[in-house]
Structures are given as structure tokens and as C-alpha cells.
Amino acid sequence: MSMRSDELAPSSSASWKVEPPTDRTPELLEHEHLALDVLAGLFAQRRRQRPRAVRADLERLLSPVEAALDRMGSAPAPRNSAIRVMTQELLARRCPWWAWSQEDWLDILCPTEGAFQARNGCHGKCRQYVVALAYRLGGFDRLEEIGTFFQYRLALKVFGRDAVDATGRRVREEMRSVGFSAAVPRGLMQALHAAMLYQRSDRLEDVTVETLRRVAASGPEHMRTGAAALSRALARLGTIEEGFSLHGEQQRRPLGERKATDDVPPTWLDWCDRWRAAATVAPSSIMSIYYGLLKCGRWLGDRHPDIRSPAQWDRGLALEYAAAVMRMRIGDWAGPVGAAAARTGEPMKPGAIASHLRCVRAFFNDLQDWEWIAPRFAPAQTLVPSRAVRAKIGPAPRVIADDVWAKLIWAGLNLTKDDLRDRTRREGWADQPPRYPLALVRALGILWLFGGLRRDEIHRMRVGAIRWSPAPEGEDASPTCLLDVPVNKTGRAFTKPVDPIVGTMIETWEAERLPHPRRIDVKTGERVDWLFVHRGRRVAADYINRSLIPILCAKGGVPKADARGRITSHRARATIATQLFNAKEPLSLFELQAWLGHASPQATQHYAAVTPTKLARSFDRAGYFERNVRTIEVLVDGAARRSRSDGPDASWQYYDLGHGYCTYDFFDQCAHRMACARCSFYEPKDSARMQALEAGGNLKRMLQEIPLTDTEREAIEEGATLMDGLVAGLAQVPTPDGRTRKEIEAKCCDATKGSDG
Numbered sequence: 001m002s003m004r005s006d007e008l009a010p011s012s013s014a015s016w017k018v019e020p021p022t023d024r025t026p027e028l029l030e031h032e033h034l035a036l037d038v039l040a041g042l043f044a045q046r047r048r049q050r051p052r053a054v055r056a057d058l059e060r061l062l063s064p065v066e067a068a069l070d071r072m073g074s075a076p077a078p079r080n081s082a083i084r085v086m087t088q089e090l091l092a093r094r095c096p097w098w099a100w101s102q103e104d105w106l107d108i109l110c111p112t113e114g115a116f117q118a119r120n121g122c123h124g125k126c127r128q129y130v131v132a133l134a135y136r137l138g139g140f141d142r143l144e145e146i147g148t149f150f151q152y153r154l155a156l157k158v159f160g161r162d163a164v165d166a167t168g169r170r171v172r173e174e175m176r177s178v179g180f181s182a183a184v185p186r187g188l189m190q191a192l193h194a195a196m197l198y199q200r201s202d203r204l205e206d207v208t209v210e211t212l213r214r215v216a217a218s219g220p221e222h223m224r225t226g227a228a229a230l231s232r233a234l235a236r237l238g239t240i241e242e243g244f245s246l247h248g249e250q251q252r253r254p255l256g257e258r259k260a261t262d263d264v265p266p267t268w269l270d271w272c273d274r275w276r277a278a279a280t281v282a283p284s285s286i287m288s289i290y291y292g293l294l295k296c297g298r299w300l301g302d303r304h305p306d307i308r309s310p311a312q313w314d315r316g317l318a319l320e321y322a323a324a325v326m327r328m329r330i331g332d333w334a335g336p337v338g339a340a341a342a343r344t345g346e347p348m349k350p351g352a353i354a355s356h357l358r359c360v361r362a363f364f365n366d367l368q369d370w371e372w373i374a375p376r377f378a379p380a381q382t383l384v385p386s387r388a389v390r391a392k393i394g395p396a397p398r399v400i401a402d403d404v405w406a407k408l409i410w411a412g413l414n415l416t417k418d419d420l421r422d423r424t425r426r427e428g429w430a431d432q433p434p435r436y437p438l439a440l441v442r443a444l445g446i447l448w449l450f451g452g453l454r455r456d457e458i459h460r461m462r463v464g465a466i467r468w469s470p471a472p473e474g475e476d477a478s479p480t481c482l483l484d485v486p487v488n489k490t491g492r493a494f495t496k497p498v499d500p501i502v503g504t505m506i507e508t509w510e511a512e513r514l515p516h517p518r519r520i521d522v523k524t525g526e527r528v529d530w531l532f533v534h535r536g537r538r539v540a541a542d543y544i545n546r547s548l549i550p551i552l553c554a555k556g557g558v559p560k561a562d563a564r565g566r567i568t569s570h571r572a573r574a575t576i577a578t579q580l581f582n583a584k585e586p587l588s589l590f591e592l593q594a595w596l597g598h599a600s601p602q603a604t605q606h607y608a609a610v611t612p613t614k615l616a617r618s619f620d621r622a623g624y625f626e627r628n629v630r631t632i633e634v635l636v637d638g639a640a641r642r643s644r645s646d647g648p649d650a651s652w653q654y655y656d657l658g659h660g661y662c663t664y665d666f667f668d669q670c671a672h673r674m675a676c677a678r679c680s681f682y683e684p685k686d687s688a689r690m691q692a693l694e695a696g697g698n699l700k701r702m703l704q705e706i707p708l709t710d711t712e713r714e715a716i717e718e719g720a721t722l723m724d725g726l727v728a729g730l731a732q733v734p735t736p737d738g739r740t741r742k743e744i745e746a747k748c749c750d751a752t753k754g755s756d757g
Contacts, residue, residue: 021060026099028090031057036091043088050087061096062086068136072157074129081126082133088120097138105140112147132157135197143197144218151193155202163202168192170204174233178536179437179514187226188233191215194223195230205239216246232536236517245537260294262335267308268297275363278370282489292359298333299324310367315377318364322383325356350392354385395606397574398564405575407556408567412445413501419555436534443509444532444539445548448569450499451483452576452596455569459541460486460521463510463529466503467495487523490599497595506531544569574607581608660684664736671733677744679735 028036035057039050055062065086069079086097089108093100100108109131110116116127131149134140136158143149155164171192175184194215195207209231216227224246232243261269272293279286299321300307307317331344348356361383368375385393400408420434420441434441447458465484471477481503487493509531516536518527532539540546545568553560553567560567577596580587587595593604654661657676664681667673676682731741 021064023060024096024098026096028094028096029060032061033094036087036094039087040091043091058087058090061090064137065097065133068133069129072129072132075125078125078129081120081122081124082129085120085122085126085130086133100138102140102142105134105138106142106145109134109140109146111145128153128157141198141200143194144214151190151197155193155196159196159202164193164196167196167202167204170237171230171233174237175536177514178236178516178534180535185226185229187219187222187224188229189226191219191223191226191230194219195227204234204237207234207239209240209242209244212240213244229536236536242520260291260335263301264294264297265301265305265308268300268310269294271310271367272297272363274372275366279366288355289359289362292356293363295334295356296321296360302333309373310364311373313364313376315382318377318379318382321360322357322385326353326386326389328353328356350385350389353389354393357383357385395609397578397607397609398571399578399609399611400564400567400571400575401562404556404558404562404567405579407558408552409449411552411555412442412449415442415445415551415555419551436539437509437512439505439509439512440532440534440539441548441551443505444544445552446502446505448544448548448572450502450576452573452580453485454488454573455541455544457485457488457597458544458569459532459539460523460528461531462486463513463531465531466506468503485597486521488597490603491597494594494597496597574609577604577607578609578611582611582614654683657682666736670736672730672735672741675730677730677735677739677741679739679744680737681735 035054038054042049050058062083065083066079069082074082085108089100090097093104109127110119113127116130117123120126128149131140131143131146132154135143135154152164168189171188172184175188191212195211196202198214199207199211201207212227212231212234216224219227228244228246231240232245234240235243264272272290275293276286276290279289281289303324304317307313325348328348329344330346330348361379364373364379364383367373368379415438417434417438420436420438444458447453447461451458462484467482467484469480469482471479478500481498481500482495483498483502484495485493513531513533516529516533518529519538520526521528530538549567549569550560564571573596577592580595581589581592589601589604589608592608593601596604596607598604598607653665654663655667660676660678661683662670662673662676662681663683664670672679734740735744
């Protein structure tokens with residue numbers, strides 16, 4: 001409908017009105033019939049001139065047509081052709097043109113320019129003038145059914161150049177005020193002229209949202225987007241309440257494409273739609289549950305076609321469905337799209353199994369709570385995954401590797417305007433200016449890299465979210481940058497500290513950002529001033545995943561995916577949380593919970609993971625191995641070991657006890673090793689034998705690690721009291737030479753008394 005089919009036609013300088021004939025009888029008068037008969041004969045002779053008498057007899061029919069063409073400033077050739085077409089139609093229909101119906105006008109105008117020329121034998125600009133006559137004189141309003149035409153040319157003919165151009169200038173000025181250059185979005189002006197024609201008014205204040213949606217529904221793709229952009233411009237001007245976006249709605253799907261509701265039993269679908277209309281959870285949750293219910297309905301229609309309503313479900317059927325879900329594969333009773341389509345036939349992941357059962361469980365819980373069905377079974381006990389499936393589900397943060405994350409941060413800090421150019425599309429596309437200003441993209445990137453926010457929180461960030469808290473008096477420190485985080489899915493708005501670079505970048509963008517009208521935040525119902533808005537429109541919700549992350553990956557020279565999958569906006573949140581949890585002076589779990597804005601520490605555990613490096617450091621500091629092992633010095637007499645001159649039982653290794661040596665070969669197995677009882681294997685250091693041995697050159701000093709029992713470890717760590725207890729406990733335990741500690745001590749006492757006597 002927007003293709004240019006003819007050149008600019010002259011127009012008057014103002015809107016105009018043609019006086020209708022005073023006699024609007026819907027039938028031809030007798031003299032008009034006779035005049036048309038004369039014209040029919042002349043046309044048969046290929047004579048196009050109308051005698052003066054004939055013109056006088058047809059004045060009631062043709063005078064308004066001629067006046068309208070004069071008002072349009074038509075050139076002689078198209079003017080005469082348009083009058084001839086109207087005369088031919090009067091001959092064919094034998095009734096005045098004001099009696100022609102919409103169907104008659106459609107037949108006259110034809111669906112295409114070529115068909116019109118073939119029907120009427122005229123060329124050039126004739127059709128656009130006949131369309132204008134139909135619009136102005138005949139009240140024709142089914143413009144979307146006449147094929148392609150140039151909206152601007154038709155608007156000039158019916159409204160006048162001054163009115164049309166003044167309206168266009170007003171829209172252009174509004175678009176420039178929000179950041180557009182001289183070139184407005186493609187399709188916007190065509191949508192404007194089409195809206196004026198559909199509304200039958202050259203005043204912007206008269207254009208309604210319904211008219212704009214009509215333009216979007218009837219035009220090609222660029223006019224659809226133009227109509228949406230125009231709606232937002234009119235909303236900023238205050239002529240309509242709220243603009244609209246066609247992204248994600250009324251998308252034109254390929255013919256024959258599978259619909260989500262295909263193959264779902266009608267009764268089950270009615271119940272799903274009824275629940276969907278009554279549900280009060282978040283819209284995204286409603287859609288997730290709804291699609292899960294459609295999948296359940298297909299399974300029901302395939303396995304139990306006699307069961308059509310949720311009211312017919314019992315415990316046995318619920319258990320059967322839960323078991324079926326745990327055996328399902330991707331694509332079963334569904335039409336996967338996107339990345340899932342490539343994995344058709346693969347087993348569902350444990351998380352997907354649990355999520356699907358949660359959707360169906362929520363559905364039945366609601367129906368029972370609302371008393372729509374009788375509670376014949378307990379969904380919380382039947383529609384649940386098995387213990388084996390639940391065991392595979394747990395915190396598993398998809399943290400980005402430190403080296404990759406460092407490169408992404410470098411890329412975010414060093415973005416240039418050249419990095420924003422898209423070189424992946426058709427030739428010459430890279431020469432187009434970036435969609436968003438560099439300051440906006442930098443602020444968005446730094447907030448993603450340092451803020452630890454959800455994608456929705458970034459998307460809904462407001463102007464003035466940055467505040468600076470001065471350092472306490474007497475402290476030489478920089479002010480703390482505080483970020484106001486909007487209401488999120490689990491809690492209220494809160495404030496958290498962030499790196500100062502976040503505040504610097506956001507304030508830079510705020511200084512460059514043009515003023516925009518406040519818009520309603522659907523989560524809170526407030527009118528807010530969005531931070532990331534440009535040219536009258538918020539940055540797309542998927543811009544971070546779709547554009548920003550690929551830009552940073554290309555700048556940093558890292559792949560867009562790693563071993564844990566594609567790098568997405570939410571993985572940054574897990575990465576930052578893990579780094580804060582593993583820092584040299586880490587945040588505690590509860591501090592991290594507050595910083596992330598979680599409702600419970602259990603949710604935080606899904607984001608923060610202990611890194612292997614920190615785990616290794618902590619393990620080393622714990623000294624588990626050292627606490628359970630005692631290192632003791634061993635003297636090895638190499639010569640005695642080699643010669644064995646004193647016999648096979650001669651000592652050749654000596655365990656240093658500090659006050660003496662133990663010559664027992666199996667010292668590590670001796671119960672008295674930590675509190676020597678000084679049996680026959682004991683040699684004091686000041687003995688003649690040990691002094692002679694140490695004076696020799698055959699000793700080699702070695703260290704041997706001796707595993708400790710729990711009692712020995714406690715005695716070493718806790719001190720003398722427990723050491724005394726250790727000695728007391730070994731009083732009756734035999735030493736390597738067979739005697740007990742008491743026997744050895746008694747003999748020593750007797751020997752001492754004998755020497756004293």
C-alpha cells in the first residue's frame with residue numbers, strides 16, 4: 001500500500017469542501033438518460049468531445065466532479081481522463097455516483113494500477129484522481145483494499161498541501177526532540193498520511209489508537225513499525241493516552257505454522273483459557289504455566305481421550321502423568337521452537353521436568369482453591385518429581401571464567417563508537433549510524449558488568465538512581481556510590497553500593513540524554529522517568545542478550561559461549577556474586593543476599609559458589625593433613641645398615657625424641673611414641689653409644705611423617721593436661737620390649753634407691 005505509483009500531483013493550499021448538488025435523487029432523470037445515450041454513441045465512434053447540450057444535461061452529475069478536480073489543481077490530461085472514467089461508469093451503472101456503494105467504488109478503482117488501466121484504457125495519474133474523487137465525493141473508506149498507492153499524494157489532493165505539510169512538520173519536530181535527526185523512522189510519514197486518510201481528518205488530535213492499529217494491520221512491515229512509532233509520538237504530544245509496540249504482538253507468522261493451541265482438546269483448552277483469565281501471578285508466569293497446560297492437554301487427548309475436564313482427574317491419573325513427564329523427551333506433545341528445536345528427541349533436564357510439573361501443580365491447586373473443581377487428589381503430593389530427579393536439582397551457578405570476565409570488563413571500559421556498528425548484515429549496513437548513542441551503551445554495559453542486577457531491573461532503571469554518600473568525617477576516602485534498584489520480582493526497591501565507575505557512566509548518559517515524558521511502570525503503577533530511553537522509546541528488553549553481549553565479546557576477543565553455555569545477562573549476576581563471596585575480605589551469605597536483593601539466603605546459594613582456588617586456600621589453612629601427621633627426625637646409620645656386622649637385629653635407624661632416641665624399627669606403630677616409656681629400645685642422647693654414633697660420619701638425617709590418633713592430636717593441641725591423660729591411659733599398655741610403663745618406672749625407682757644407698 002505504500003509503494004510509489006505516481007508522481008506528485010498539484011494540490012491546493014488548504015483543505016477544501018465541494019458543495020453537493022441540491023437534487024440528490026438516487027435515480028437518473030429522463031434528460032440525463034438521453035444525454036448519456038448520446039455520449040454512448042459518441043464514445044462508440046471514438047469521439048471524446050461532449051456537445052454543449054450534453055454537458056448542460058449532465059451538469060447535476062459532472063459539475064461536482066469537475067469542481068473537485070479543479071480544487072485538486074489537476075493537470076488537463078489526468079482531469080479529462082478522470083471525467084471520462086466517471087462518465088463511463090455513469091453509462092454502465094445508470095445511476096448517479098452518490099448512489100454508488102462501497103462495492104461499486106471497489107469495482108471501479110480495481111485492486112491494482114494495471115487492472116485499472118486495462119479496464120478504463122487510461123494511463124498516467126488518472127487513477128489517483130479517481131481514488132480522490134471516490135474518497136471526497138463518494139465517502140469511500142476501504143483504502144486498504146485497493147492495492148498500492150502513494151498516501152502522501154492522496155492526502156495532498158483531499159486535504160491540501162499546507163494542512164498535510166504542517167501536520168508532517170509537527171510530527172518531525174517531535175521526533176527530533178527525542179533524538180532523531182532529519183531522517184525519521186522509515187514508514188512513519190507514510191503511516192501518518194494513511195492515518196489522516198483513514199481518520200478523514202488532517203488534525204493530529206483526531207487520530208485514534210484504533211486508526212493507527214488499522215494502519216499497522218493493513219500496511220507492509222515498514223508501515224507497521226511506522227504506525228507504532230507514530231503512536232508513541234502522539235502519546236508524547238498528548239493526543240492519545242498511550243502508544244503501542246508491535247514487538248511480540250500480532251506478528252505475521254508463515255502460513256501453515258503450528259499454533260500453540262493445535263491438537264489441544266477443546267474442553268481442556270477452555271479450562272486453560274478460563275484459568276489464564278483469572279490468574280493473578282506475573283504475566284510471564286501465566287504464559288509459562290499456560291503453555292505447560294497445553295502440553296498436558298495434548299498428552300491427555302492422546303492417552304486418555306475420554307477425559308476432557310480437570311474435574312475428571314483423580315490421584316491415579318495425576319501419578320500417571322507425573323511418571324510420564326519424567327520419561328518425556330524434548331518435542332513430546334509440543335512443538336519446540338528456537339534452540340530447543342535442535343534438541344528434539346533428547347531427554348528433558350531435571351530442572352525442566354520439575355518446572356513442568358510445577359506448572360500443572362499450580363493449575364490444579366488454583367482450581368481446587370477457587371472451588372472450580374472438587375479436591376479429588378492432592379497436587380502437592382502427586383504432581384511432583386521423583387527423589388532421584390530432585391537430587392539432581394540444586395545450586396549450580398553458571399559462573400563465567402575469571403579470564404573471560406576480565407576481558408569483558410576491559411571491553412566495557414573501552415567501548416568506542418566504531419564497536420557499535422553492525423558488520424554482520426548486508427553490505428553497507430556497517431556505514432549506518434549506531435542505533436543507540438555511545439554514552440547509553442557504555443552506561444548499560446558498565447551497569448551490567450558491575451551492578452549484579454537482573455535484566456528487568458536494568459531495563460526499568462530510573463533517572464536519578466545514582467546517589468553519592470560522602471565518607472565519614474575524619475576519613476580520607478572517596479564517596480560511596482549508591483544505586484537505587486527498582487522493585488523486583490521478589491521484593492521492594494532497595495539501595496546498594498556499587499563501584500564508582502557505575503555512577504560516573506550513568507551520570508554521563510544522564511547529561512546527554514534528552515528529556516522524555518514519564519511513562520507508567522506496570523509493576524508499581526507509577527509514572528517514572530526511564531533511564532535507558534532514546535528517541536522516544538525504551539531500550540529493548542532483550543538488547544543486552546541480543547546486542548550488547550555480542551558487542552563486548554567481539555571487542556574482548558572471547559566467544560559468545562563457553563562450557564556452561566551461552567553468555568547471558570543473568571550469568572553476570574552469578575559471576576559477580578561468586579567473586580564477592582570469594583574475595584579476600586568476602587561478603588557473608590546474608591550480606592550477599594541483601595546486595596543481590598534476594599528474599600532468602602537459599603536463593604542466594606543458587607548464585608554464589610566457592611571457587612576451587614578459595615577452597616584450596618581454605619583447605620591449606622585448615623591444616624587437616626598437618627593436624628593428623630607428626631613429622632619426626634630420623635637418623636639413619638648407613639654403614640650399619642649396609643654391613644649388618646652386629647647381626648640382623650642390630651639398630652640402624654634412630655628416631656629423635658628430643659631427649660633421646662628410639663631404636664625400635666616400627667616406631668610409627670608403637671603406642672608410646674608420643675610419650676616414650678623408655679623401654680630397652682630407648683637410648684639417651686648423652687649415652688656413650690649415641691655420642692660415638694653422632695661423632696661418626698655415617699649418619700644421614702631424614703624426616704618421617706607419623707599419622708596421629710585423635711587422642712594424640714588432642715594432647716598436642718590442648719597441652720599438658722591432655723598429655724598427662726595420654727600417659728595415664730598408656731600405663732598398662734606393653735612397650736616394644738614387652739614391659740609396661742609402670743614396670744619400667746618401678747625398675748627405675750629401685751635402681752635409683754640402690755644407688756642412693
